[in-house]
Amino acid sequence: MTEFKRQVLPDEKNKDVVETLQARLVDLLDLSLQLKQAHWCVVGHNFRTVHLQLDEIIDDVRMGSDEVAERISTLGLAPDGRASTVAETSSLSKMDAKFFSASHTVTIVADLLQTTVNGLRESIEKLGDLDPISEDMLIAITAGLEKHLWMVQSQEE
Numbered sequence: 001m002t003e004f005k006r007q008v009l010p011d012e013k014n015k016d017v018v019e020t021l022q023a024r025l026v027d028l029l030d031l032s033l034q035l036k037q038a039h040w041c042v043v044g045h046n047f048r049t050v051h052l053q054l055d056e057i058i059d060d061v062r063m064g065s066d067e068v069a070e071r072i073s074t075l076g077l078a079p080d081g082r083a084s085t086v087a088e089t090s091s092l093s094k095m096d097a098k099f100f101s102a103s104h105t106v107t108i109v110a111d112l113l114q115t116t117v118n119g120l121r122e123s124i125e126k127l128g129d130l131d132p133i134s135e136d137m138l139i140a141i142t143a144g145l146e147k148h149l150w151m152v153q154s155q156e157e
């Protein structure tokens with residue numbers, strides 16, 4: 001059951017769509033936090049390029065997470081972006097809290113982006129039959145992240 005009197009999707013589809021979006025929400029939130037971690041801890045040659053590039057990616061990831069969360073609200077259920085939920089349910093691996101060279105940072109970030117994109121693509125497949133509006137939203141977010149993945153992994157030595 002949704003929180004609202006008027007709902008845009010029938011109950012039998014709504015649950016699956018919201019579950020799928022919730023899984024992507026926590027990945028995007030985790031990604032934005034770990035990218036900040038990487039932004040603070042990059043050192044060495046190319047520091048400035050990677051440091052600044054990470055903030056550009058973070059802006060897009062945060063915008064994406066906001067869209068996904070608000071889509072869940074639109075569907076009549078409460079999104080869960082609490083830190084504890086993110087920690088318990090994210091599908092991303094956890095980077096170490098230490099300084100990394102710019103070249104190693106690039107590899108860590110490319111791997112995190114890849115995992116996030118894989119999850120998004122799986123969800124896009126799933127949503128195809130359930131909700132084209134949510135599907136379309138994830139497609140747009142994924143296109144942006146895949147472009148970032150290109151620009152990050154192109155720097156790998």
Ligand SMILES: [Fe+2]
Binds near residue numbers: 039055
């Ligand atoms: Fe900063």
